[in-house]
Amino acid sequence: MTPRRPPDHMQVREGVTLALLQIRQEKLKSAFSLLGVVIGVTFLILVVSVVEGMDRYITEDFATQVQGVNTLQIRRAPAVQIQTGGSPARQTARRPRLTMDEADAVRAALSVPARVGVTSNLTAEVSGPDGLRIEGVRIAAISEEVLAIRTLRIEEGRPFSPQEAARGIPVAILGQSVASALFPDNPFEGERIRIRGFPYRVVGVIEEQGTLLGMSMDNLVLVPALSPIRRELPDRSGVGSISVQTLDPADLPIARTETEIAMRLHRRLRPDEPNNFVIETADESLEFWERLSLILFLALPALVGISLVVGGIVIMNIMLMSVLDRTREIGVRLAIGARRRDIITQFLVESATLSGIGALLGIGMGLGLAWLVRSATPLPAAVSLPWVGAGVLLGIVVGIAAGVYPAVRASRLDPVEALRHE
Numbered sequence: 001m002t003p004r005r006p007p008d009h010m011q012v013r014e015g016v017t018l019a020l021l022q023i024r025q026e027k028l029k030s031a032f033s034l035l036g037v038v039i040g041v042t043f044l045i046l047v048v049s050v051v052e053g054m055d056r057y058i059t060e061d062f063a064t065q066v067q068g069v070n071t072l073q074i075r076r077a078p079a080v081q082i083q084t085g086g087s088p089a090r091q092t093a094r095r096p097r098l099t100m101d102e103a104d105a106v107r108a109a110l111s112v113p114a115r116v117g118v119t120s121n122l123t124a125e126v127s128g129p130d131g132l133r134i135e136g137v138r139i140a141a142i143s144e145e146v147l148a149i150r151t152l153r154i155e156e157g158r159p160f161s162p163q164e165a166a167r168g169i170p171v172a173i174l175g176q177s178v179a180s181a182l183f184p185d186n187p188f189e190g191e192r193i194r195i196r197g198f199p200y201r202v203v204g205v206i207e208e209q210g211t212l213l214g215m216s217m218d219n220l221v222l223v224p225a226l227s228p229i230r231r232e233l234p235d236r237s238g239v240g241s242i243s244v245q246t247l248d249p250a251d252l253p254i255a256r257t258e259t260e261i262a263m264r265l266h267r268r269l270r271p272d273e274p275n276n277f278v279i280e281t282a283d284e285s286l287e288f289w290e291r292l293s294l295i296l297f298l299a300l301p302a303l304v305g306i307s308l309v310v311g312g313i314v315i316m317n318i319m320l321m322s323v324l325d326r327t328r329e330i331g332v333r334l335a336i337g338a339r340r341r342d343i344i345t346q347f348l349v350e351s352a353t354l355s356g357i358g359a360l361l362g363i364g365m366g367l368g369l370a371w372l373v374r375s376a377t378p379l380p381a382a383v384s385l386p387w388v389g390a391g392v393l394l395g396i397v398v399g400i401a402a403g404v405y406p407a408v409r410a411s412r413l414d415p416v417e418a419l420r421h422e
Contacts, residue, residue, distance in 0.1 A: 032314060032318075033311075033314050033315050033317075033318040033354060033358075034311070034315075034354060034355070034357060034358035034361065035311065035314070035358075036307055036308065036309075036310040036311020036312070036313075036314050036315075036358075037307075037308060037311040037312075037315070037355045037358030037359055037362060037395050037398055037399075038311075038358045038359075038361045038362040038365065039307045039311070039362070040304050040305075040306075040307030040308040040311055040362065040394070040398075041304075041358070041359045041361075041362025041363055041366065041391040041394065041395060042362040042363075042365040042366040042369065043303065043304055043307060043366070044300065044304045044362075044366065044387070044390075044391055044394070045362065045363055045365075045366025045367060045369075045370065045387065045388065045391055046366045046369045046370055046373070047296070047300055047303075048300070048384060048387045049366065049367070049370035049373075049381040049382060049383055049384065049387075050370065050373060050380075050381050051293055051296050051297065052381075052382045052383075052384045052387075053370075053374070053380035053381040053382035054293070054380060055293055056380070056382055057380040070245055070246050070247075070248075070249045070252055071149060071243055071244065071245040071281070071282065072243070072244040072245075072252070072255060072256055072259060072279055072280070072281055073241050073242070073243055073279070073280045073281075074098060074102075074106070074241060074242040074243075074244070074259065074263065074277055074278070074279050075098070075240075075241045075277065075278050075280065076092070076095050076096075076097060076098060076277060076278075077092040077095065077278060078278050078280065095276045095277065096238075096267070096276065097238035097239075098118075098238045098239050098240070098241065098242055098277070099238045099239065100118060100225070100226075100238070100239060101266070102242065102262075102263060102266050102267075103116055103117075103118050103143075103239065103242045105262045105263070105265070105266045106242060106244060106258075106259050106262045106263065108262075109258050109259070109261065109262035110244070110255055110258050110259070110262075111254070111258060112246055112247075112248070112251035112254050112255055112258075113246065113247040113248065113251070114244055114245060114246045114247060114251070114255055115145040115148055115149055115243075115244070115245045115247075116145060116242065116243070116244050117142060117143045117144075117145035117146035117149050117242070117243045117245075118142065118143045118146070118225050118239040118240075118241070118242050118243070119140055119141070119142045119143075119146055119225075119239065119240055119241050119243065120140070120141045120142075120225065120230070120233045120239050120240035120241075121138060121139065121140055121141075121240055122138075122139050122141075122229075122232060122233050123136055123137065123138055123139070124137060124139050124195055124196045124229075124232070125137070125195075125196065126139075126178060126182070126193055126194070126195055126221060127193065127194045128181075128182035128183065128191070128193055129182075129191055129192055129193070132181065132182055134178060134181055134182065134219075136219070137178055137195075137219055137220070137221055138219055138220050138221070139195060139220075139221050139223065139229060140220060140221070140222050140223070141223050141224065141225045141227065141229060141230060141233060142222055142223075142224070142225055143165055143224070143225050144159065144160060144161070144162050144165040144224075145243075145245075146222075146243060147159050147222075148245075149243050149245045152206050152207075152209075152222070153206065153207045154173070154204045154205070154206055154207070155176075155204075155205050155206060155207045155208075156188070156189070156204060156205040157173070157188070157189050157202070157203050157204030157205055158203055158204050159173065159203075159204060160173065160203060160204075160224055164224060165224045165225070165226070166226070167226070168224055168225075168226030168227045168228070168230070169224060169227065170198060170199060170200045170201065170223070170224075170227045170228055170229075171200060171201050171202075171203045171223070171224065171227075172193060172195070172200040172201070172202050172203065172221050172222065172223050173202075173203060173204040173205065173206055173221070173222040173223075174188065174193075174202060174204070174205050174206070174220075174221055174222075175205075175206060175209070175216075175217070175218035175219055175220035175221065176205065176206070176207070176208045176209075176218040177216055177218040177219050178218070178219060178220065178221055179202075179205045188202050188205060189202060189203065189204075190202065193221075195221065195223070195229050196229065196232050198227075198228040198229050198232075200221075200223060200227070200229075206218075206220075206222070225239065244259055252281070256279060256281075259279060260275070260279055263275070263277055263279075304394075308394060308398050311355070311358065311398060311402075312355075312398045312399075312401055312402035313402070315351055315354055315355055315398070315399060315402040315403070316402040316403070316405060316406060318354075319347060319350070319351050319402065319403050319406035319407075320405075320406045320409070322347075322350070322406070323347070323406050323409055323410045326410075327413060330343060330410050330413050331413065331415050331417070334413065334415040335415045340411035340412070341411075343407065343410050343411040344407040344408060344410075344411045345407075346407075347403050347406055347407035347410055348399075348400055348403045348404070348407050350403070351399040351400065351402055351403025351406070351407070352396045352399035352400050352403065353399070354399055355395045355396060355398045355399025355402065356392065356395050356396045356399060357395075358395055359391050359392050359394060359395020359396070360392065360395070362391060362395070363388055363391050363392065366391070367383060367388075370383065
């Protein structure tokens with residue numbers, strides 16, 4: 001009479017139980033066997049969380065806080081330049097600066113509903129009425145349209161009017177951190193501040209914007225583009241950038257074409273001459289980051305794979321030792337009717353359980369480190385559930401792959417010789 005074999009699900013449960021029992025009884029050996037998988041999965045979750053967080057943070061916050069939605073930026077040079085010197089850099093430096101007249105030419109050339117604004121930036125000291133001084137404040141000299149383009153909302157007071165912008169009246173809108181530093185107790189409205197010695201009257205405070213890659217977006221003062229501080233700007237005879245925001249996202253390609261034509265006509269460029277300016281959207285400005293994140297994601301499997309291969313080799317050695325220690329048990333099972341497939345299944349399940357537990361530990365450590373990075377540094381981190389699942393799957397796959405040879409070797413033992421083993 002052939003002995004009844006337990007069903008497959010019973011074999012799986014038995015394999016899991018034996019693996020857990022082995023971890024409990026031989027803690028040190030199990031810890032070493034799981035170390036490679038734990039390190040590999042921890043590294044996977046940590047790096048992916050940081051890269052995913054950076055990707056969301058830059059693509060979402062950069063577009064709204066720096067570029068604006070549905071917006072073109074006309075600049076003298078690209079926002080991100082990879083060249084560090086040489087002929088391309090010198091050619092860029094020789095390009096003419098943007099001017100207010102060019103902004104007017106672009107505005108007149110557009111056939112689609114759009115806002116056109118100009119921005120110039122510098123860093124300066126700002127002083128309050130009580131002699132308080134703040135170093136390193138970002139001053140943005142803008143036209144009134146930029147408030148709408150960048151969705152800068154006024155929390156207190158008012159924006160400067162089109163008339164104040166057109167006449168260059170010295171009025172200022174403060175960021176939250178500047179307002180709280182200069183006017184901690186007193187109402188700000190109507191107060192005077194000085195920017196590099198030029199007096200400005202405060203008319204409003206914008207809503208809190210938070211930080212962008214660790215840089216405070218509230219350490220900011222907005223002033224009209226034609227106000228007196230223009231004399232101190234690097235682009236004294238022009239503007240730093242021209243922004244074009246279409247009211248309908250579908251009109252952005254049309255606006256781009258018309259903007260390029262208007263700029264070329266205003267600069268009298270011949271058809272065979274290249275543009276001596278750049279037109280960028282938020283997506284184009286982020287191409288550098290996209291290339292960098294792609295490199296990270298391509299390099300990630302190789303780096304994680306090294307740890308997992310090491311972890312797999314260690315697990316294989318541990319399983320081979322387990323086969324040696326349990327030779328007599330294997331002989332008994334084979335003698336009472338266990339098939340080779342049953343032995344292979346048992347050892348594969350044990351190996352997969354070991355590495356699966358290592359993967360779970362690695363996921364926990366990776367998430368903990370990602371939280372630590374997000375809390376202690378400017379780097380964002382976003383947990384991606386598909387990658388968590390990938391970490392568990394990787395652990396199980398490594399365990400199965402590492403357990404194949406020990407399992408096959410155990411299944412090929414001669415029952416008689418195995419029973420004689422001491």
